Amino acid sequence: MEKCTILILAGGYAQEPVVPDGIQWRTKRKGEPSCLTFTAIKDDLLSFPEGAEVTFQYGDKKVFSGYVFEKHRNKDHHIEVTCYDRTRYFKNKENYVFTGLRADQIISRIAADLGIRVGHLTNTGYAIPKFAKADCTIWDIIKEALDLTTMVTGVPYTVYDDYGSICLKSMEEMMSDCYIDQDVAEDFDYTTSIDECTYNQIVVKVDDGDTIVVEDTSENSTLTQWGLLQYVTDAKNAENARVKANALLKMHNQVSRSLAINGAFGNIEVRAGSSVFLHLNLGDKEMNQSMLVEEVTHTFDKGHHYMDLTLTDGRGFYIE
Numbered sequence: 001m002e003k004c005t006i007l008i009l010a011g012g013y014a015q016e017p018v019v020p021d022g023i024q025w026r027t028k029r030k031g032e033p034s035c036l037t038f039t040a041i042k043d044d045l046l047s048f049p050e051g052a053e054v055t056f057q058y059g060d061k062k063v064f065s066g067y068v069f070e071k072h073r074n075k076d077h078h079i080e081v082t083c084y085d086r087t088r089y090f091k092n093k094e095n096y097v098f099t100g101l102r103a104d105q106i107i108s109r110i111a112a113d114l115g116i117r118v119g120h121l122t123n124t125g126y127a128i129p130k131f132a133k134a135d136c137t138i139w140d141i142i143k144e145a146l147d148l149t150t151m152v153t154g155v156p157y158t159v160y161d162d163y164g165s166i167c168l169k170s171m172e173e174m175m176s177d178c179y180i181d182q183d184v185a186e187d188f189d190y191t192t193s194i195d196e197c198t199y200n201q202i203v204v205k206v207d208d209g210d211t212i213v214v215e216d217t218s219e220n221s222t223l224t225q226w227g228l229l230q231y232v233t234d235a236k237n238a239e240n241a242r243v244k245a246n247a248l249l250k251m252h253n254q255v256s257r258s259l260a261i262n263g264a265f266g267n268i269e270v271r272a273g274s275s276v277f278l279h280l281n282l283g284d285k286e287m288n289q290s291m292l293v294e295e296v297t298h299t300f301d302k303g304h305h306y307m308d309l310t311l312t313d314g315r316g317f318y319i320e
Contacts, residue, residue, distance in 0.1 A: 001266075002059030002061070002268075003059060004019075004057070004300050006019060006023070006054065006055070006056050007054070007055045008052055008053075008054050008068070009053040009054070010047065010048035010049060010052040010053075011047065011048075015046055017040035017041070017046055018041040019039065019040055019041075020041060021038075021039045021301065022038075022300060022301030023037070023038045023300040023301070024297055024298065025063060025064055025297070025300075026296070026297040026298075027160070027271045027272040027296055028294070028295045029158055029272035029273045029293070029294050029295065031139045033066070033084040033085045033086070033087040033088040034064060034084070034160070034161060034271075034272075035082065035083065036054065036064045036066060036082075036083040036084075037080070037081065037082050037083070039078050039079065039080045040078070040079045040081060041078060042073070042078070042079055050068050050070070051067055051068060052068045053065070053067055054066055054067065054068055054083045058268050062163045064083070064163065065085065065086075065161070065163045065164040066083045066085040066086065066161070067084065067086075068082075069084050069088065085161035085164075086114075086164065087139075087160065089114055090137065090138040091137055091138070092114075092137065093135050093136060093138075094113075094133075094136070094137075094138055094141065095133070095135060096110070096131075096132070096133050096141055097130075097131070097132040098128065098131040099130050099131075101127060101131070102123065102124045102128070102149070103124045103126070103128070103149045103157070103168070104121040104124045104168050106131070106142070106145045107145075107159060107168055108121055110138055110142065111166045114138075116165075116166055117165050118165055119162050119166065120162075120165075120167045120168070120169065121166075121167065121168045122157065122170055124146075124153070124157065125149075126148075126149045126152045126153050128145060128148055128149070130236070131144075131145060131148070142159055148240075150247075151243055151244055152243060155171070156170065157170050158171070158174060158272070158273030160273060169273070171273070171275065171292065174271075174273050174274040175274065175290065176275060177267075177269070178269065178270050178276040178277065179276070179279070180276055180277070180280070181278075181279040181280060184265050185261045185262070185264050187263060188259060189259070190257075191257070191258045192255050192256070192257050192284070193258075194229065194255055194256070196256070197256050198252055198253070198254065198255065198256055199229045199253065200215055200221070200222045200223050200253050201213065201214070201228055201229065201230045201249075202214050202215070202231050202233070202244075202245040203230060203232045203245075204232075204233055204234065204235050204241040204242075204244055204245045205232065205233070205234045205241075206235055206237060207234070207236050207237070208238070210238055210241070212238065212241040212242055212245050214242075214246055214249050216253050222253055231248065231252065233248070256313065257312070258294075258310065258311065258312050258313075259278070259280075259287075259291060259310075259311040259312075260309070260310050260311070261307075261311065262308050263306050263308065264308070265305075265307075266299075266300075266304075266306050268305075270296055270307065271293065271296060272293050272294060272295055273292075273293065275291060275292050276291060276309070276311070277289070277290050278290070278291055291311040292311060292313070293310070293311060294311065294312050295309070295310040296308070296309045
């Protein structure tokens, strides 16, 4: 395992705390900042407040940059520290109106308003005609802009904090070289379902009072197999409603598959939004494909680096 280095920037200088137990770095693809947790031993030199900047490197790889949001102490003078990256401020609620801007331009504008620098922002290629959100979290504003883009272009994107810079990349750009098979995964939990995110009829209510309905009318319709599984949403106009309905039906009219992998060998390049290649016998099928990382927790402990992953088939890009 590479050397793990945590630095706490406080009082005008960098402190490297003694961290006796495991370090965890967790990323989720939607609606949450990445989180770094560790336990530091309090000594005469270590002193840092909430809001202090924290960085974490794994070997020469810059992994995490964020701020202390919570500290827990015990009688042994151990301090359990919880840090979040800059997307933690995406929980703030704001009002925005954008006209003719791409999703990457919207993200750039929001980052500038928050005083956060931007890194690589992929040109998403679609200018959203008009986009207005009131009293919504920044996470929700960005998610809707990306959902609208994906439904038009078919390209899914992930936004994240890359060591202090807000980045936006497509799913293809975030493909990793991580390979997982029976020898790499300690255990897995495989779920197939039509319960939560499977729909064979989409109803889109338009602001002008019109309603667009699309459903599975194929020869082997899932309506016959599963019964009516309906999803209701809204849109600003009929044109957007039709595009939205067709995209949602195409993506959700199938069995969903999710896979939890526990105790896999760690790969520091794997974060939420990236994909990993799987070769596993899951019982009902031989998995030999890439899957999307919805959530991953990296643990660095006693000279070992392992990770727990939650993987999906990618349809989460369209879940509202």
